[in-house]
Amino acid sequence: MISISDIDRWSVADIEAVFSVCADQADHCSTQSANLKNLDTFSTWDGDAAAAAKRSVGRTRVDFDVHGNQVSAIANAARAAAQKIEAIKEALAKIRADAFLDHFAIDDDGTVRSTLQTVASKEEMEKREGNRIALQLRVNQLLINAEAADDDLAAAIRAADGELNPS
DSSP, rough: OOOHHHHHOOOHHHHHHHHHHHHHHHHHHHHHHHHHOOGGGGGGGHHHHHHHHHHHHHHHHHHHHHHHHHHHHHHHHHHHHEEEEHHHHHHHHHHHHHHHHHTEEEEETTTTTEEOSSSSSSHHHHHHHHHHHHHHHEEEEHHHHHHHHHHHHHHHHHHHSSSSSSO
């Protein structure tokens, strides 16, 4: 289960770095595949060596294309995860600001509690409890969204490690 401190530790910049590396690799693969496609070195060759060279270049192009597609998929997953995490961190900041203004605190497990020691009246207490419940619902939804983003990020990492098909 994701905690509030886990969200605080997430680094959008780190995830964006993964996106950047994968996007660069995808571009590199595309460029190399195109270079091989346009390679005319073997066009003047004849015989078995020419046929073998053309087959080899073709297989290498396929390898570049497959790898490029894989790292592109990983880059897209990393970019999507970074965007989700950025939105979650912004939502947490807003929730914390609202909690602070209304004299609530959010524990690491997501529990919302009052920081006021006393409340003037029963009506005030009921109003505060309603505010606490509303804030708790926002925190609960934030943690659900964070768990989903964590799952997406884990899938992108597993794909990058080759444990999971990038698609």
